[in-house]
Amino acid sequence: MQKIIYILTLLSLSFTISAQNSDKIKMNKFVDDLLNKMTLEEKIGQTVLYTSGYDVITGPTVDPNYKEYLKKGMVGGIFNGVGADYTRSLQKIAVEETRLGIPLLFGYDVIHGYKTIFPMPLAESCSWDLDAIENSARIASKEATAEGINWIFAPMVDIARDARWGRIVEGAGEDVYWGSLVAAARIRGIQGKDLKDRERAMACVKHFAAYGASMAGRDYNTVDVSLVELWNTYLPPFKAALYAGSATIMTAFNDLNGIPATANKYLLKDILIDKWKFDGFVVSDYTSVNEMIPHGYARDEKHSAELSMNAGLDMDMQGGVFMKYLKELIAEGKVLEKDVTLAARKILIKKYELGLFEDPYRYSDSKREKTDIMTAEHKEAARDMARKSFVLLKNDNQVLPLTSGKKIALIGPMIKDKREIIGSWSAMGDRTNVPVSIYEGMVEAVGEHNLLYAKGCDIESDDTSGFEEAVKTASQADIVVVSVGEFHNMTGENNSRAGLDLPGVQLQLLKKLKETGKPIVMVLMSGRPMTITWENAHLDAILDVWFPGTMGGAAIADVLTGKYNPSGKLTVTFPQVVGQIPLFYNHKSTGRPFDASTNYGSRYWDVSNDPLYPFGYGLSYTTFEYADMKLSSETITKNSPLKISVKVSNTGKYDGEEVVQLYTRDVIGSITRPVKELKGYSKIFLKAGESRIVDFTLTVDDLRFYNADLEYVYEIGDFSVFVGGNSQKTLEGKFTLK
Secondary structure, three states, rough: OOOHHHHHHHHHHHHHHHHHHHHHHHHHHHHHHHHHHHHHHHHHHHHHEEEEOOOOOOOOOOOOOHHHHHHHHOOOOOOOOOOOHHHHHHHHHHHHOOOOOOOOEEEEOOOOEEEOOOOOOHHHHOOOOOHHHHHHHHHHHHHHHHOOOEEEOOOOOOOOOOOHHHHHHOOOOOHHHHOOOOHHHHHHHHHOOOOOOOOOOOOEEEEOOHHHHHHHOOOOOOOOOHHHHHHHHHHHHHHHHHHHOOEEEEEEEOOOEEEEEHHOOOHHHHHHHOOOOOOOOEOOOOOOOOHHHOOOOOOOHHHHHHHHHHHHEEOOOOOOOHHHHHHHHHHOOOOOOOHOOOOOHHHHHHHHHHOOOOOOOOOHHHHHHHHHOOOOOHHHHHHHHHHHHHHEEEOOOOOOOOOOOOOEEEOOOOOOOOOOOOOOOOOOOOOOOOOOOOOHHHHHOHHHHHHHHOOOOOOOOOOOOOHHHHHHHHHOOOOEEEEEOOOOHHOOOOOOOOOOOOOOOOHHHHHHHOOOOOOOOOOOOEOOOOHHHHOOOOEEEEEEEOOOOHHHHHHHHHHHOOOOOOOOOOOOOOOOOOOHHOOOOEEEEOOOOOOOOOOOOOOOOOOOOOOEEEEOOOOOOOEEEEEEEEOOOOOEEOOOEEEEEEEEOOOOOOOOEEEEEEEEEEEOOOOOOEEEEEEEEEEEEEEOOEEEEEEEEEHHHHHEEOOOOEEEEEOOOEEEEEEEEOOEEEEEEEEEEE
16 A cells, blocks of 8 residues: 555656646747847846836936836836736736737835735844744735735845844844745745745845945945855855745845955856856846946946846846947947846746736736735734744843733833834835834723823934923833834934934933833834843843834733733844944854953953843743753764753743754864854743753754865864853753764
8 A cells, every 4th residue: 555655656746747847848938939039129128127116216216217118128127116006007018018018027125014014024033933934924925916016125134243234124133044044934935836826926035145244334335254254154045045946136235355246256157056056037236237336346337237247147127227238238249149138038937937928917906905905814913923023131020011900101202103113114014004003002902091101202302301291100100111212214225323322312211210210111112233231231121122013012012911921032132332243142262262361362341242132032921941951972973963952941930932042063173163053943832830851953964064165064073062042041062073
C-alpha cells in the first residue's frame, strides 16, 4: 500500500511539473512573439515608469505628460495611480488605444497597510510573530489590489543600526537572522503562491543594497561598508526575499564602493543575476537614475541612462532618461538593443504572470472596492497586530495593568490624536475619522466616567501654557497615563533626526507631572528608538507603542487594562544617548574591550557602553525564569546537529507569552566575529505557574558566514551558546565544532 501511495505521489508531482513546464513554454512563446512585433520605441516604453500625480509623490515630477506617452504605447507602468475607476481609465488607454494593447503595471507604496493601517513595520517585527506579519502583508495586498494596484513597493529589508535614520521605521530592525525571516514572510503575504491571484500583488523588495548604513543616519547619504560586512549583514535579507519569490527588486539611492546602486554592476549583475539567478526585473528608486549626476558619477542624463542600463537596470522610475536617450544610445553603440529587449522581456513576463494579458482590468474591480477594504476582519487583525507589537519597557511595582475602580488621568498630545497614530508611509489611510484614538480606546475599555483629560502641550512647541491644567488634572487622579512622542513625519523617507529626545516641551511636561507624586505611565509613540534615559529613571512604567495604526487606540487600551498581556521584544537597541549610535547587540569585540580595571579599554568617559534597553528586551505583566540549560553534546559536526534545551517557567500571576532567544558566539575565526548572533527563537505561551522545556536544534549551517574570500563557510573551533529572554540576560553553554 505504501508503495502504491509513493508511486501515485511521484505521478502527481510529475504531472504538476509537466503542467508548469507547459505553462512556461506557452508564456515564453507569447512574450517572444509580442517582442517580435514591437518597435524599439515600444520596447523602451516598457522600461518607463511614470507617476500619475494622483497621490503624494516622493521626489520631483520629471515629466507631467505621461498620458501622451501612454497613448503611444511608451509607458510600462504607472506609479501613484489608485482607485478602481482611475486605474481602469488609464488601463483602457494602454489596452484599447495603442497599437499592441500592452497592459500597464500600477505600483504604489503599501508599507504597512493600504486603508486599514497596521503598525509600522519596525513595530510589527517586535511581535516576533511571523504568521501575524505575513497576514498583515496579505491584508494590505488584498486591499490595494481592490483599488487597482498590482505592484507593491515593499517590503523594505534594509538592516538598520542607526536610530537617527528616518527609514528605520520601514524595516525589521538590526538583526540579520530575524530580518531575513521577516523579509520572506512579507513576500509570502504580498504575493501568495500565485501572482494570478486577484487578491495578491507583485512585491518589490528594497532598497538594494546597504541603504540602512547611510553615514550619520542621514537619508540619501553615502554608504561605505566592506564586502565582508555587505555579505554578512546587508545582503542576507535580500536573498531571503528573492528566494521567497519576490518578483521585483528596487535599487537604493546610495552609492556602494563609490558606485551608485542604480548603476552598480556588482550588485545588479554579479550578485543578482550571476550568483542568485534572479529572473525578475530591477526598478530604480524615484529618479535615482538622474541623481547619479549630483553623485558625481554621471556627466548628464544621457550618460546616466547609459550607465544604468549597461549595469543591469530594467526600469527607470520617474526619471524619464530611458525614454529620452536609450534609442539614441543604441544608435551610437553605447547601449546594446539586446539589453533593452531583455529588460522589456522581463517586464512583459511579470505582466503575463499577473494575468494582465488575459484580463487587463482584473484589478480595477469597483465591487471589490466596496467589499474588500476596511472590513471587520481587517480591523480586528490590525488591532491584534498592534497589541503584539507593543514593548513594555518598564513596570515598577506592577503599576500596569490598570486596576478597575481607579480614576485615570489621560494627558499628552497623543491622547486624542488621530493624525499621528497611523504613522508615516500610511498609503491611503484616513488621518481624521477612522483611526481609534487612545482616548476612544480607553472610553470603550473603562468608561468615560473613570477618565480625566488634559492635553498638556503639543508635540513640538515651546508653549507650556497647558502645564497648569495637566498638573491639576493629574492631581485629581489615582494614576496618570501620559502619551508623548514624535510627529509621524519625523520618521520615514528624508526624515532623519540628529537628536532622539522627545521634541518640544514634552519632557518638561513629564517632569511637572512627576512632581504630583502620582504613579505615571508613559505611552511612547514614535517611529524609532528614543533617548528616554530620564524617563526610564523617573517614571513608573513605559509602554512603547510605536505608531500602532488604525486600531491603535483600542489596542493600547487592551494592553493598559490587562485585556492583553504585552509580549513584544525589541528588534532594535535603545541608546542611552545619541552619541552611542550606531549601537547594536551583535557588534564585534576589539583588541581592547572595556575593562573597568584599566583606562585603556574601548569606552566613553561620560556614559557606559551599555544600551538603555538591549536587543530582544521586553517585559510582561508576568515574570519568566530560565533554568536547566542542557546541550546534547559537547561537539557539533556536519552529520551531528546539536540539541539545546532550557526550562522556562512562568513565575508570575498572569498568563503570558515569552520569546525565548538562542544566540551563539564563534570564539575564534579567520575574521573577527560578532560577540553574539541570534540563531533561533521560540515564542511560547505559559499559564501562570506553568513550566515548559523549550528545544532548539543547531546545525553547522547555522554557523556559516562569509570569510575574507567571500566564501560561505563554517570553521572548526570553540563556540558559546546562549539562551534567554533578551540578548544580555542569558544562560550560557559551550561546544566545539569539529
